[in-house]
Amino acid sequence: MTVTAVVSPNVMRTVYDMRLRSAAGDLSGMMQQARIQAARQNATYPIKFTTAGGAQAACIDLNINGTCDTGEAVVTFSSGIAPASGPPSGGGGQPAAYVLVGDSGTGSYDNTNTLAFSPRGLPCNYDTSTTPATCTTPSAKYFVYYLTQTRPLGPSGWAAVLVTKGGRTKAMLWNGTSWY
Secondary structure, three states: HHHHHOOOOOOOOHHHHHHHHHHHHHHHHHHHHHHHHHHHHHEEEEEEEEEEEOOEEEEEEEOOOOOOOOOOOOEOOOEEEEEEEOOOOOOOOOOOOOOOOOOOOOOOEEOOOEEEOOOOOOOEEOOOOOOOOOOOOOOOEEEEEEEEEOOOOOOOOOEEEEEOOOOEEEEEEEOOOOEE
């Protein structure tokens, strides 16, 4: 029983980490799919975060109507996983925000900004405050989208999806001391 009491939390943390990494990987893959589709269709495609069937989700908004419709690629996150309201603060049990190696100090766009891909397949900060919405490239900053996972035991889990100025994506997890 002692071994079970010691091993069980570690096993559960591993299971939660796998679910979180899977969600970040799925989001990263969908972003690459949006990039390819935008270049193929010579169109601008934003990534939309929403709720689908009671679960948090993200989609490629192909018809640019601000919703995830039938026929649009959708990633539905597992229970307890949701897009963060913004970048982590680095305090109160949260990780520090991810900083891209070699960042010149311009920082990054985050969950408070809308990522879209231009007709050339480049990422942009999709500005819906203008009519029509604008997608200026090259992007002034890279993007980092954060996911959080509420866990019944221990602190919340964090994942990040990096989108470079060139459009490449990478999913990462926070291990309590660094992003990997």
